[in-house]
Amino acid sequence: MRRIDHFVNGKLLEGNSGRFGEVFDPNTGLVQAHVGLASAGEVQAAIASAAAAQPDWAATNPQRRARVMFEFKRLIERDMNALAELLSSEHGKIIADSKGDIQRGLEVIEFACGIPHVLKGEYTEGAGPGIDVYSMRQPLGVCAGITPFNFPAMIPMWMFGMAIACGNAFIVKPSERDPSVPLRLAELMIEAGLPPGVLNVVHGDKVAVDALLTHPDVRAISFVGSSDIAQYIYSTGAAHGKRVQAMGGAKNHGIVLPDADLDQVVKDLVGAAFGSAGERCMALPVVVPVGARTAGELRERLVEEAGKLRVGVSSDSGAHYGPVVTAAHRDKIKSYIQMGVEEGAELVVDGRELSLQGHEGGFFIGPSLFDHVKPAMRSYQEEIFGPVLQIVRAESFEEALSLPSQHQYGNGVAIFTRNGRAAREFAARVNVGMVGINVPIPVPVAYHTFGGWKRSAFGDVNQHGPEGMRFYTKVKTITARWPEGDVGDQSFVIPTMR
Numbered sequence: 001m002r003r004i005d006h007f008v009n010g011k012l013l014e015g016n017s018g019r020f021g022e023v024f025d026p027n028t029g030l031v032q033a034h035v036g037l038a039s040a041g042e043v044q045a046a047i048a049s050a051a052a053a054q055p056d057w058a059a060t061n062p063q064r065r066a067r068v069m070f071e072f073k074r075l076i077e078r079d080m081n082a083l084a085e086l087l088s089s090e091h092g093k094i095i096a097d098s099k100g101d102i103q104r105g106l107e108v109i110e111f112a113c114g115i116p117h118v119l120k121g122e123y124t125e126g127a128g129p130g131i132d133v134y135s136m137r138q139p140l141g142v143c144a145g146i147t148p149f150n151f152p153a154m155i156p157m158w159m160f161g162m163a164i165a166c167g168n169a170f171i172v173k174p175s176e177r178d179p180s181v182p183l184r185l186a187e188l189m190i191e192a193g194l195p196p197g198v199l200n201v202v203h204g205d206k207v208a209v210d211a212l213l214t215h216p217d218v219r220a221i222s223f224v225g226s227s228d229i230a231q232y233i234y235s236t237g238a239a240h241g242k243r244v245q246a247m248g249g250a251k252n253h254g255i256v257l258p259d260a261d262l263d264q265v266v267k268d269l270v271g272a273a274f275g276s277a278g279e280r281c282m283a284l285p286v287v288v289p290v291g292a293r294t295a296g297e298l299r300e301r302l303v304e305e306a307g308k309l310r311v312g313v314s315s316d317s318g319a320h321y322g323p324v325v326t327a328a329h330r331d332k333i334k335s336y337i338q339m340g341v342e343e344g345a346e347l348v349v350d351g352r353e354l355s356l357q358g359h360e361g362g363f364f365i366g367p368s369l370f371d372h373v374k375p376a377m378r379s380y381q382e383e384i385f386g387p388v389l390q391i392v393r394a395e396s397f398e399e400a401l402s403l404p405s406q407h408q409y410g411n412g413v414a415i416f417t418r419n420g421r422a423a424r425e426f427a428a429r430v431n432v433g434m435v436g437i438n439v440p441i442p443v444p445v446a447y448h449t450f451g452g453w454k455r456s457a458f459g460d461v462n463q464h465g466p467e468g469m470r471f472y473t474k475v476k477t478i479t480a481r482w483p484e485g486d487v488g489d490q491s492f493v494i495p496t497m498r
């Protein structure tokens with residue numbers, strides 16, 4: 001059985017805690033590897049290695065740090081196919097989608113290649129007589145990232161790409177369900193010229209996470225995962241004096257106004273709801289058609305399109321999506337479908353019974369479509385994270401606007417319309433962090449910033465873009481006086497500018 005090790009101080013390190021997690025191949029349902037689940041002691045060793053390596057790395061000038069990022073980008077492009085296959089074999093998403101996962105992370109690395117420019121501070125000459133004021137951005141020290149299963153390449157790169165470019169050392173604690181790609185990325189960073197110890201990977205569960213959350217040498221924690229855990233990470237990390245950003249779950253709505261281009265909307269919705277088996281925090285699992293005519297037409301077309309979807313193994317280039325990550329997750333999705341039925345929603349397409357010939361043990365589930373879903377239903381209020389699309393009918397623009405605005409999650413939302421004024425008003429008023437206008441999955445590009453609102457994110461500073469740089473640095477402001485001659489009398493009054 002393949003063994004997945006930790007990566008500390010530039011070397012693979014066999015786990016010695018005696019605890020292991022099972023890593024499945026979702027296409028077959030079989031265990032394909034065992035991953036070591038770190039003890040607190042193993043995590044402390046990784047932190048010590050990071051702490052020892054960080055000062056020299058911080059003292060390396062930003063242009064040299066950027067050169068490592070340029071080389072890392074080249075290596076990822078060299079290894080793209082192998083990385084995508086590895087990713088698909090543990091996650092289950094189709095190869096093309098795994099390449100997208102890697103590519104979106106790489107775009108943050110490309111942004112990090114510009115770190116010398118992004119890190120430049122501010123300067124005011126002559127703020128007073130002989131006085132200049134300037135600011136500098138300094139790294140925090142050792143930072144850690146705790147990542148979810150659904151983007152095992154992109155999300156670690158969001159985090160360590162920015163943190164390391166800013167001069168920090170980093171520890172990734174990947175999802176124990178698909179840990180191999182983050183490990184491989186760390187090896188490639190070393191191959192790209194990163195000094196050992198600056199990037200470490202420890203695998204594990206709550207034991208490893210708690211060791212990171214409570215250790216005084218870890219200055220900042222970045223987390224992406226489900227909301228209850230995000231809230232725990234945020235409160236525990238903050239109680240231990242750390243800077244924390246903790247992104248949580250989502251339930252993104254697609255609002256369809258009567259004037260929308262329905263041909264385009266249907267294509268967009270099917271891809272955004274069922275792509276990657278719905279295991280995306282920016283998926284669109286809820287569609288809100290405005291008016292009965294829009295709802296009727298949309299439902300009819302969605303039924304037709306759902307029927308054409310092909311679910312297949314991740315290596316099948318003709319498949320639209322592959323298996324979900326584990327049997328437990330598939331069963332959870334099925335239980336939400338059952339809940340929807342019991343709550344009185346109309347199950348128009350039922351994907352629960354799908355079985356793939358020759359792959360009966362795989363974690364496959366077909367697309368499901370509900371109509372007449374009501375806001376009071378638990379199956380609407382909670383995140384399902386599977387290939388399930390729910391139609392919630394609205395009578396008016398205001399009602400449609402209120403649904404995502406009042407939902408507990410506020411990650412992303414999309415509006416489909418040809419009316420610029422309606423779209424503009426929607427974007428301004430909706431109580432959600434990322435908005436798409438005729439864009440179904442509005443994940444901002446790497447040089448902007450990613451983050452939801454409400455229970456989709458705890459903490460104030462977002463992922464990547466300039467906010468990523470702010471998260472991984474602290475600002476120091478220097479007020480310098482080089483007077484000519486006498487500096488004046490002693491003063492007991494706070495200095496002001498007159």
Ligand code: NAD
Nearest residue numbers: 147148149174175206209224225226229247248249250281
């Ligand atoms: P998860 O919360 O189960 O796990 C995330 C990480 O937390 C993993 O590394 C896991 O090992 C760790 N963890 C799990 N239980 C823990 C505990 N009790 N204490 C400490 N650490 C714990 O999430 P997941 O199932 O891997 O990922 C799917 C979730 O992530 C979905 O809710 C999805 O919406 C969310 N997500 C959010 C975003 C975003 O940016 N908002 C992006 C991607 C995924």
